[in-house]
Amino acid sequence: MLEVKHLSKDYGGITVIRDLSFTVNAGERRVILGPNGAGKTTLFHLLTGVEKASSGSITFAGNNISKMNAVERARVGIARSYQKNNLFEHLTIRENLMLAAAAATGKSRWFFRDVTNQADMKTRIEETAEQVALTDQLDMMVSAVSYGNRRQLEVGLALATRPALLLMDEPTSGVGPAMIDTFHQLLETLPRDITILIIEHDMDLAFSIADHITVLNFGEKVFEGTPEDTRGNPSVRQIYLGNGDETYGASNDHA
Template sequence: MQGLEVRGLSKRFGGLTVSEDIDFDLMPGDRKALIGPNGAGKSTFSNLVTGILTPTSGTIRFDGSDIGRLNEAQRVRLGIAKTFQITTLFRDLTVRENLRLPILERERRGFGFIGRANGHTAIEAEVDDLLGQFALGGLADRKVADLAYGQQRLVELALTLALKPRVLILDEPAAGVPSSETHLIVDAIERLPEDLAVLIIEHDMDLVFRVARQIVVLVQGRILTEGTPEDIAADAQVRELYLGGGHD
Protein backbone atom coordinates (compact mmCIF):
# COMPACT_ATOMS: atom_id res chain seq x y z
CA MET A 1 0.00 0.00 0.00
CA GLN A 2 1.28 3.48 -0.87
CA GLY A 3 1.22 6.02 1.92
CA LEU A 4 1.05 5.78 5.69
CA GLU A 5 -0.81 2.96 7.44
CA VAL A 6 -1.22 2.82 11.22
CA ARG A 7 -2.77 -0.21 12.91
CA GLY A 8 -3.52 -0.82 16.58
CA LEU A 9 -1.23 1.98 17.72
CA SER A 10 -1.04 2.43 21.48
CA LYS A 11 1.20 4.36 23.83
CA ARG A 12 1.36 4.08 27.60
CA PHE A 13 3.44 6.02 30.08
CA GLY A 14 3.43 3.77 33.13
CA GLY A 15 -0.24 3.30 33.99
CA LEU A 16 -1.38 6.20 31.81
CA THR A 17 -2.67 5.33 28.33
CA VAL A 18 -2.44 8.32 25.97
CA SER A 19 -3.03 6.50 22.67
CA GLU A 20 -5.13 3.37 22.39
CA ASP A 21 -5.68 1.04 19.46
CA ILE A 22 -5.59 3.71 16.75
CA ASP A 23 -6.14 2.71 13.10
CA PHE A 24 -5.31 5.49 10.66
CA ASP A 25 -4.45 5.84 6.97
CA LEU A 26 -2.92 8.83 5.18
CA MET A 27 -2.63 8.41 1.43
CA PRO A 28 -1.10 10.62 -1.30
CA GLY A 29 -3.30 13.67 -1.87
CA ASP A 30 -5.17 13.33 1.44
CA ARG A 31 -6.05 16.44 3.41
CA LYS A 32 -6.99 15.11 6.84
CA ALA A 33 -7.44 16.98 10.09
CA LEU A 34 -7.04 15.54 13.58
CA ILE A 35 -9.13 17.38 16.17
CA GLY A 36 -9.94 16.91 19.82
CA PRO A 37 -9.66 18.63 23.20
CA ASN A 38 -6.37 19.35 24.92
CA GLY A 39 -5.04 16.08 26.30
CA ALA A 40 -6.80 13.97 23.66
CA GLY A 41 -3.46 12.61 22.44
CA LYS A 42 -3.12 14.45 19.13
CA SER A 43 0.51 15.49 19.55
CA THR A 44 1.36 12.08 21.00
CA PHE A 45 -0.04 10.45 17.89
CA SER A 46 2.00 12.68 15.59
CA ASN A 47 5.12 12.05 17.67
CA LEU A 48 4.58 8.31 17.31
CA VAL A 49 4.22 8.60 13.54
CA THR A 50 7.33 10.75 13.19
CA GLY A 51 9.51 8.64 15.47
CA ILE A 52 9.87 11.11 18.32
CA LEU A 53 8.12 8.56 20.55
CA THR A 54 8.17 4.76 20.42
CA PRO A 55 4.77 3.01 20.55
CA THR A 56 3.95 0.52 23.25
CA SER A 57 2.17 -1.62 20.67
CA GLY A 58 0.88 -1.47 17.11
CA THR A 59 2.48 -0.97 13.71
CA ILE A 60 3.34 1.97 11.47
CA ARG A 61 3.92 1.15 7.81
CA PHE A 62 5.01 3.45 5.01
CA ASP A 63 4.65 2.25 1.43
CA GLY A 64 4.10 -1.23 2.82
CA SER A 65 7.28 -1.34 4.92
CA ASP A 66 7.32 -1.38 8.72
CA ILE A 67 9.08 1.78 9.92
CA GLY A 68 8.59 1.19 13.64
CA ARG A 69 12.31 0.78 14.27
CA LEU A 70 13.33 3.93 12.40
CA ASN A 71 14.23 7.09 14.29
CA GLU A 72 12.98 10.59 13.52
CA ALA A 73 15.83 11.51 11.15
CA GLN A 74 15.44 8.26 9.20
CA ARG A 75 11.72 8.90 8.77
CA VAL A 76 12.40 12.43 7.53
CA ARG A 77 14.72 10.96 4.90
CA LEU A 78 11.91 8.59 3.88
CA GLY A 79 9.63 11.58 3.39
CA ILE A 80 7.72 12.04 6.68
CA ALA A 81 8.05 15.60 8.00
CA LYS A 82 6.36 17.66 10.70
CA THR A 83 6.09 21.34 11.54
CA PHE A 84 5.86 22.31 15.16
CA GLN A 85 3.55 24.44 17.28
CA ILE A 86 6.40 26.83 18.09
CA THR A 87 8.40 28.15 15.16
CA THR A 88 11.88 26.63 15.00
CA LEU A 89 13.68 29.10 12.76
CA PHE A 90 17.05 30.83 12.73
CA ARG A 91 15.79 34.25 13.65
CA ASP A 92 19.01 36.14 12.87
CA LEU A 93 19.20 34.72 9.33
CA THR A 94 17.19 35.98 6.39
CA VAL A 95 14.21 34.13 4.97
CA ARG A 96 16.32 33.06 2.00
CA GLU A 97 19.11 31.75 4.24
CA ASN A 98 16.61 29.80 6.36
CA LEU A 99 15.16 28.12 3.27
CA ARG A 100 18.60 27.27 1.93
CA LEU A 101 19.54 25.26 5.04
CA PRO A 102 17.14 22.29 4.66
CA ILE A 103 18.01 22.02 0.96
CA LEU A 104 21.71 21.83 1.80
CA GLU A 105 20.96 19.24 4.47
CA ARG A 106 18.79 17.22 2.11
CA GLU A 107 21.50 17.27 -0.55
CA ARG A 108 24.17 16.40 2.06
CA ARG A 109 26.19 19.49 1.10
CA GLY A 110 26.74 20.75 4.64
CA PHE A 111 26.18 24.32 5.74
CA GLY A 112 29.11 25.94 3.95
CA PHE A 113 26.79 27.79 1.59
CA ILE A 114 24.54 29.64 4.02
CA GLY A 115 25.47 32.73 2.03
CA ARG A 116 24.40 32.77 -1.60
CA ALA A 117 25.45 29.46 -3.14
CA ASN A 118 27.32 30.84 -6.14
CA GLY A 119 27.70 28.11 -8.72
CA HIS A 120 24.84 26.13 -7.25
CA THR A 121 22.05 27.46 -9.41
CA ALA A 122 19.77 24.48 -8.75
CA ILE A 123 19.76 25.27 -5.03
CA GLU A 124 19.05 28.94 -5.62
CA ALA A 125 16.30 28.10 -8.12
CA GLU A 126 14.63 25.85 -5.55
CA VAL A 127 14.83 28.58 -2.91
CA ASP A 128 13.24 31.01 -5.37
CA ASP A 129 10.46 28.50 -6.12
CA LEU A 130 9.68 28.16 -2.40
CA LEU A 131 9.68 31.93 -1.95
CA GLY A 132 7.20 32.22 -4.80
CA GLN A 133 4.98 29.36 -3.66
CA PHE A 134 4.52 30.89 -0.21
CA ALA A 135 4.35 34.52 -1.38
CA LEU A 136 7.57 35.34 0.47
CA GLY A 137 9.50 36.89 -2.39
CA GLY A 138 9.23 40.40 -1.00
CA LEU A 139 10.57 39.20 2.35
CA ALA A 140 13.44 37.07 1.04
CA ASP A 141 16.26 39.25 2.36
CA ARG A 142 14.67 40.26 5.64
CA LYS A 143 15.69 38.63 8.90
CA VAL A 144 13.10 36.22 10.27
CA ALA A 145 13.13 38.12 13.58
CA ASP A 146 11.67 41.14 11.76
CA LEU A 147 8.67 39.27 10.33
CA ALA A 148 5.12 39.15 11.67
CA TYR A 149 4.27 35.88 13.37
CA GLY A 150 2.01 34.67 10.58
CA GLN A 151 4.83 35.29 8.11
CA GLN A 152 7.20 33.29 10.30
CA ARG A 153 4.79 30.36 10.20
CA LEU A 154 4.84 30.56 6.40
CA VAL A 155 8.64 30.41 6.45
CA GLU A 156 8.50 27.37 8.71
CA LEU A 157 6.06 25.66 6.37
CA ALA A 158 8.24 26.47 3.37
CA LEU A 159 11.31 25.22 5.25
CA THR A 160 9.59 21.91 5.97
CA LEU A 161 8.46 21.58 2.36
CA ALA A 162 12.09 22.09 1.27
CA LEU A 163 12.75 18.62 2.68
CA LYS A 164 10.52 17.32 -0.13
CA PRO A 165 8.27 15.26 2.15
CA ARG A 166 5.61 12.88 0.90
CA VAL A 167 3.77 13.05 4.24
CA LEU A 168 3.45 16.46 5.92
CA ILE A 169 2.14 16.82 9.46
CA LEU A 170 1.13 20.37 10.37
CA ASP A 171 1.10 20.67 14.16
CA GLU A 172 -1.23 23.60 14.93
CA PRO A 173 -0.10 25.76 11.99
CA ALA A 174 -2.31 28.65 13.13
CA ALA A 175 -1.17 28.59 16.78
CA GLY A 176 -0.33 32.12 17.88
CA VAL A 177 -1.23 33.58 14.49
CA PRO A 178 -3.55 36.61 14.74
CA SER A 179 -6.93 36.01 13.14
CA SER A 180 -6.14 38.73 10.62
CA GLU A 181 -3.24 36.58 9.34
CA THR A 182 -4.90 33.15 9.41
CA HIS A 183 -5.73 33.46 5.73
CA LEU A 184 -1.99 33.30 5.00
CA ILE A 185 -1.86 29.81 6.50
CA VAL A 186 -5.03 28.69 4.71
CA ASP A 187 -3.73 29.97 1.37
CA ALA A 188 -0.38 28.23 1.91
CA ILE A 189 -2.05 24.89 2.70
CA GLU A 190 -4.25 25.18 -0.36
CA ARG A 191 -1.13 25.71 -2.51
CA LEU A 192 0.63 22.57 -1.31
CA PRO A 193 1.42 19.94 -3.98
CA GLU A 194 -1.69 17.94 -4.84
CA ASP A 195 0.02 14.56 -4.35
CA LEU A 196 1.33 15.45 -0.89
CA ALA A 197 -0.37 13.64 2.01
CA VAL A 198 -1.23 16.26 4.65
CA LEU A 199 -2.35 15.79 8.25
CA ILE A 200 -3.44 18.96 10.06
CA ILE A 201 -3.57 18.98 13.86
CA GLU A 202 -5.45 22.12 14.77
CA HIS A 203 -7.82 23.77 17.27
CA ASP A 204 -8.96 26.45 14.84
CA MET A 205 -12.17 24.92 13.53
CA ASP A 206 -12.63 27.58 10.86
CA LEU A 207 -9.25 26.61 9.37
CA VAL A 208 -10.01 22.90 9.68
CA PHE A 209 -13.33 23.16 7.86
CA ARG A 210 -11.78 25.27 5.12
CA VAL A 211 -8.86 22.97 4.23
CA ALA A 212 -9.69 19.42 5.39
CA ARG A 213 -11.49 16.86 3.25
CA GLN A 214 -11.62 14.30 6.07
CA ILE A 215 -11.70 14.94 9.82
CA VAL A 216 -10.72 12.48 12.54
CA VAL A 217 -11.94 13.16 16.09
CA LEU A 218 -9.72 11.93 18.92
CA VAL A 219 -10.99 11.61 22.50
CA GLN A 220 -8.89 10.32 25.38
CA GLY A 221 -6.43 8.69 23.02
CA ARG A 222 -9.04 6.87 20.94
CA ILE A 223 -10.74 7.72 17.66
CA LEU A 224 -14.33 8.73 18.37
CA THR A 225 -15.39 9.14 14.75
CA GLU A 226 -14.20 10.33 11.35
CA GLY A 227 -15.80 11.60 8.19
CA THR A 228 -16.16 14.51 5.83
CA PRO A 229 -16.46 18.02 7.28
CA GLU A 230 -20.19 17.79 6.57
CA ASP A 231 -20.42 14.50 8.50
CA ILE A 232 -18.53 15.90 11.46
CA ALA A 233 -20.55 19.14 11.55
CA ALA A 234 -23.76 17.09 11.60
CA ASP A 235 -22.59 14.71 14.37
CA ALA A 236 -24.43 15.71 17.53
CA GLN A 237 -21.83 14.24 19.88
CA VAL A 238 -18.95 15.96 18.15
CA ARG A 239 -20.85 19.22 17.97
CA GLU A 240 -21.49 19.18 21.70
CA LEU A 241 -17.94 18.17 22.61
CA TYR A 242 -15.98 20.44 20.29
CA LEU A 243 -17.91 22.61 17.89
CA GLY A 244 -20.24 24.06 20.47
CA GLY A 245 -17.46 25.85 22.27
CA GLY A 246 -15.92 22.89 24.02
CA HIS A 247 -13.40 22.03 21.31
CA ASP A 248 -10.56 24.05 22.80
Protein backbone atom coordinates in the same frame (compact mmCIF):
# COMPACT_ATOMS: atom_id res chain seq x y z
CA MET B 1 0.04 6.10 1.58
CA LEU B 2 -0.01 6.11 5.38
CA GLU B 3 -1.45 3.29 7.42
CA VAL B 4 -1.50 3.39 11.19
CA LYS B 5 -2.55 0.18 12.94
CA HIS B 6 -3.35 -0.34 16.60
CA LEU B 7 -0.92 2.36 17.65
CA SER B 8 -0.50 2.99 21.38
CA LYS B 9 1.79 5.15 23.48
CA ASP B 10 2.19 5.05 27.24
CA TYR B 11 4.16 7.49 29.35
CA GLY B 12 4.95 5.88 32.68
CA GLY B 13 1.72 3.93 32.80
CA ILE B 14 -0.46 6.70 31.38
CA THR B 15 -1.89 5.87 27.96
CA VAL B 16 -1.73 8.91 25.72
CA ILE B 17 -2.53 7.16 22.41
CA ARG B 18 -4.79 4.12 22.62
CA ASP B 19 -5.22 1.48 19.91
CA LEU B 20 -5.36 4.07 17.15
CA SER B 21 -5.87 2.95 13.55
CA PHE B 22 -6.43 5.06 10.44
CA THR B 23 -5.41 5.26 6.79
CA VAL B 24 -4.56 8.35 4.74
CA ASN B 25 -4.60 8.19 0.94
CA ALA B 26 -1.95 9.74 -1.29
CA GLY B 27 -2.65 13.42 -1.88
CA GLU B 28 -5.23 13.62 0.85
CA ARG B 29 -5.66 16.53 3.26
CA ARG B 30 -6.47 14.96 6.62
CA VAL B 31 -7.30 17.14 9.58
CA ILE B 32 -6.74 15.83 13.11
CA LEU B 33 -9.10 17.39 15.61
CA GLY B 34 -9.32 16.95 19.34
CA PRO B 35 -9.35 18.95 22.56
CA ASN B 36 -6.18 19.94 24.44
CA GLY B 37 -4.32 16.89 25.65
CA ALA B 38 -6.12 14.53 23.24
CA GLY B 39 -2.78 13.17 22.00
CA LYS B 40 -2.52 14.97 18.65
CA THR B 41 1.07 16.18 19.03
CA THR B 42 2.04 12.81 20.48
CA LEU B 43 0.63 11.15 17.37
CA PHE B 44 2.92 13.37 15.26
CA HIS B 45 5.89 12.41 17.46
CA LEU B 46 5.09 8.76 16.78
CA LEU B 47 4.70 9.33 13.03
CA THR B 48 7.98 11.24 12.73
CA GLY B 49 9.90 8.83 14.95
CA VAL B 50 10.69 11.44 17.60
CA GLU B 51 9.02 9.04 20.02
CA LYS B 52 8.73 5.27 19.77
CA ALA B 53 5.27 3.74 19.94
CA SER B 54 4.56 1.33 22.80
CA SER B 55 2.76 -0.95 20.33
CA GLY B 56 1.22 -0.95 16.87
CA SER B 57 2.61 -0.30 13.42
CA ILE B 58 3.06 2.53 10.90
CA THR B 59 3.27 1.79 7.20
CA PHE B 60 4.34 4.55 4.83
CA ALA B 61 4.35 4.16 1.02
CA GLY B 62 4.14 0.40 1.46
CA ASN B 63 7.03 0.08 3.94
CA ASN B 64 6.78 -0.62 7.63
CA ILE B 65 8.59 2.35 9.14
CA SER B 66 7.76 1.54 12.78
CA LYS B 67 11.37 0.78 13.64
CA MET B 68 12.94 3.70 11.76
CA ASN B 69 14.33 6.63 13.71
CA ALA B 70 13.49 10.28 12.98
CA VAL B 71 16.38 10.81 10.55
CA GLU B 72 15.45 7.72 8.54
CA ARG B 73 11.81 8.77 8.41
CA ALA B 74 12.79 12.24 7.19
CA ARG B 75 14.82 10.56 4.47
CA VAL B 76 11.83 8.58 3.21
CA GLY B 77 9.87 11.82 2.89
CA ILE B 78 8.14 12.61 6.16
CA ALA B 79 8.47 16.22 7.33
CA ARG B 80 6.76 18.23 10.01
CA SER B 81 6.24 21.79 11.09
CA TYR B 82 6.12 22.57 14.77
CA GLN B 83 3.45 23.88 17.12
CA LYS B 84 6.00 26.33 18.51
CA ASN B 85 8.44 28.44 16.56
CA ASN B 86 11.66 26.61 15.84
CA LEU B 87 13.68 29.11 13.81
CA PHE B 88 17.12 30.67 13.62
CA GLU B 89 16.27 34.22 14.66
CA HIS B 90 19.50 35.82 13.47
CA LEU B 91 19.52 34.32 10.02
CA THR B 92 17.42 35.42 7.07
CA ILE B 93 14.39 33.53 5.84
CA ARG B 94 16.46 32.40 2.85
CA GLU B 95 19.19 31.07 5.14
CA ASN B 96 16.69 29.25 7.32
CA LEU B 97 15.19 27.59 4.23
CA MET B 98 18.66 26.73 2.92
CA LEU B 99 19.61 25.06 6.18
CA ALA B 100 16.45 22.97 6.11
CA ALA B 101 16.96 21.98 2.48
CA ALA B 102 20.68 21.30 2.93
CA ALA B 103 20.05 19.14 5.98
CA ALA B 104 17.52 17.13 4.00
CA THR B 105 19.85 16.53 1.06
CA GLY B 106 22.73 15.67 3.40
CA LYS B 107 24.84 18.35 1.73
CA SER B 108 25.49 20.44 4.79
CA ARG B 109 29.26 19.94 4.43
CA TRP B 110 29.55 22.29 1.49
CA PHE B 111 26.56 24.35 2.43
CA PHE B 112 28.35 27.25 4.02
CA ARG B 113 30.87 27.49 1.23
CA ASP B 114 28.87 27.82 -1.94
CA VAL B 115 25.37 26.48 -1.72
CA THR B 116 23.97 29.79 -2.98
CA ASN B 117 25.68 29.08 -6.28
CA GLN B 118 23.97 25.77 -6.62
CA ALA B 119 21.22 26.53 -9.08
CA ASP B 120 18.95 23.70 -8.00
CA MET B 121 19.17 24.69 -4.37
CA LYS B 122 18.43 28.32 -5.20
CA THR B 123 15.44 27.29 -7.28
CA ARG B 124 14.19 25.05 -4.54
CA ILE B 125 14.43 27.83 -1.95
CA GLU B 126 12.62 30.28 -4.19
CA GLU B 127 9.89 27.78 -5.02
CA THR B 128 9.43 27.04 -1.36
CA ALA B 129 9.28 30.74 -0.49
CA GLU B 130 6.59 31.18 -3.10
CA GLN B 131 4.62 28.21 -1.76
CA VAL B 132 4.52 29.81 1.69
CA ALA B 133 4.04 33.37 0.39
CA LEU B 134 7.39 34.67 1.67
CA THR B 135 9.06 35.72 -1.59
CA ASP B 136 9.12 39.39 -0.57
CA GLN B 137 10.64 38.60 2.83
CA LEU B 138 13.32 36.13 1.67
CA ASP B 139 16.27 38.30 2.66
CA MET B 140 14.85 39.63 5.88
CA MET B 141 16.17 38.50 9.22
CA VAL B 142 13.70 36.23 11.01
CA SER B 143 13.86 38.48 14.08
CA ALA B 144 12.53 41.34 11.92
CA VAL B 145 9.46 39.64 10.44
CA SER B 146 5.97 39.29 11.86
CA TYR B 147 4.79 36.38 13.97
CA GLY B 148 2.57 35.27 11.09
CA ASN B 149 5.52 35.25 8.67
CA ARG B 150 7.38 33.05 11.14
CA ARG B 151 4.51 30.60 11.13
CA GLN B 152 4.66 30.56 7.31
CA LEU B 153 8.39 29.94 7.51
CA GLU B 154 7.79 26.99 9.85
CA VAL B 155 5.80 25.36 7.07
CA GLY B 156 8.46 26.43 4.57
CA LEU B 157 11.20 24.63 6.51
CA ALA B 158 9.26 21.40 6.19
CA LEU B 159 8.45 22.00 2.51
CA ALA B 160 12.08 22.78 1.69
CA THR B 161 12.87 19.14 2.37
CA ARG B 162 10.49 18.20 -0.51
CA PRO B 163 8.40 15.85 1.60
CA ALA B 164 5.89 13.28 0.39
CA LEU B 165 4.03 13.54 3.69
CA LEU B 166 3.79 16.86 5.51
CA LEU B 167 2.62 17.01 9.11
CA MET B 168 1.59 20.41 10.41
CA ASP B 169 0.98 20.97 14.10
CA GLU B 170 -1.30 23.97 14.53
CA PRO B 171 0.25 26.16 11.82
CA THR B 172 -2.18 28.99 12.59
CA SER B 173 -1.86 28.96 16.37
CA GLY B 174 -1.71 32.50 17.68
CA VAL B 175 -2.28 34.25 14.34
CA GLY B 176 -5.08 36.68 13.48
CA PRO B 177 -7.91 36.29 10.93
CA ALA B 178 -5.96 37.86 8.03
CA MET B 179 -3.13 35.40 8.51
CA ILE B 180 -5.59 32.52 8.72
CA ASP B 181 -6.73 33.53 5.21
CA THR B 182 -3.11 33.46 4.07
CA PHE B 183 -2.74 29.95 5.44
CA HIS B 184 -5.98 28.91 3.84
CA GLN B 185 -4.67 29.97 0.43
CA LEU B 186 -1.26 28.49 1.12
CA LEU B 187 -2.77 25.11 1.97
CA GLU B 188 -5.08 25.15 -1.01
CA THR B 189 -2.27 25.85 -3.45
CA LEU B 190 0.16 23.19 -2.19
CA PRO B 191 0.55 20.50 -4.86
CA ARG B 192 -1.41 17.29 -4.42
CA ASP B 193 1.73 15.19 -4.67
CA ILE B 194 2.19 16.19 -1.04
CA THR B 195 -0.05 14.32 1.39
CA ILE B 196 -0.94 16.48 4.37
CA LEU B 197 -1.89 15.77 7.97
CA ILE B 198 -2.77 18.88 9.86
CA ILE B 199 -3.68 19.57 13.46
CA GLU B 200 -5.81 22.68 13.28
CA HIS B 201 -7.77 24.52 15.92
CA ASP B 202 -9.48 26.96 13.57
CA MET B 203 -12.69 25.15 12.72
CA ASP B 204 -13.54 27.11 9.59
CA LEU B 205 -10.10 26.44 8.15
CA ALA B 206 -10.15 22.79 9.24
CA PHE B 207 -13.55 22.12 7.69
CA SER B 208 -12.77 23.90 4.45
CA ILE B 209 -9.42 22.26 3.65
CA ALA B 210 -10.05 18.72 4.92
CA ASP B 211 -10.92 15.80 2.69
CA HIS B 212 -11.48 13.77 5.84
CA ILE B 213 -11.30 14.53 9.54
CA THR B 214 -10.12 12.22 12.33
CA VAL B 215 -11.23 13.23 15.81
CA LEU B 216 -9.23 12.17 18.86
CA ASN B 217 -10.30 12.35 22.47
CA PHE B 218 -8.22 10.97 25.35
CA GLY B 219 -5.92 9.32 22.83
CA GLU B 220 -8.65 7.40 21.05
CA LYS B 221 -10.26 7.88 17.68
CA VAL B 222 -13.81 8.88 18.41
CA PHE B 223 -14.89 9.84 14.89
CA GLU B 224 -13.71 9.89 11.32
CA GLY B 225 -15.50 11.22 8.27
CA THR B 226 -15.97 14.01 5.78
CA PRO B 227 -16.14 17.59 7.10
CA GLU B 228 -19.89 17.52 6.55
CA ASP B 229 -20.35 14.32 8.56
CA THR B 230 -18.03 15.60 11.28
CA ARG B 231 -19.92 18.85 11.67
CA GLY B 232 -23.20 17.03 12.13
CA ASN B 233 -21.91 14.33 14.46
CA PRO B 234 -23.40 14.59 17.96
CA SER B 235 -20.45 13.08 19.84
CA VAL B 236 -18.03 15.48 18.12
CA ARG B 237 -20.25 18.41 19.05
CA GLN B 238 -20.38 17.08 22.59
CA ILE B 239 -16.58 17.00 22.82
CA TYR B 240 -16.23 20.58 21.63
CA LEU B 241 -19.22 22.22 23.17
CA GLY B 242 -19.41 20.14 26.33
CA ASN B 243 -15.94 20.61 27.79
CA GLY B 244 -15.89 24.36 28.23
CA ASP B 245 -12.83 24.73 25.99
CA GLU B 246 -12.83 28.37 24.90
CA THR B 247 -10.95 27.83 21.67
CA TYR B 248 -13.40 25.31 20.34
CA GLY B 249 -16.43 27.04 21.79
CA ALA B 250 -15.48 30.29 20.13
CA SER B 251 -14.70 28.68 16.80
CA ASN B 252 -17.94 26.76 16.85
CA ASP B 253 -19.90 29.91 17.47
CA HIS B 254 -18.65 31.21 14.13
CA ALA B 255 -19.26 27.96 12.28
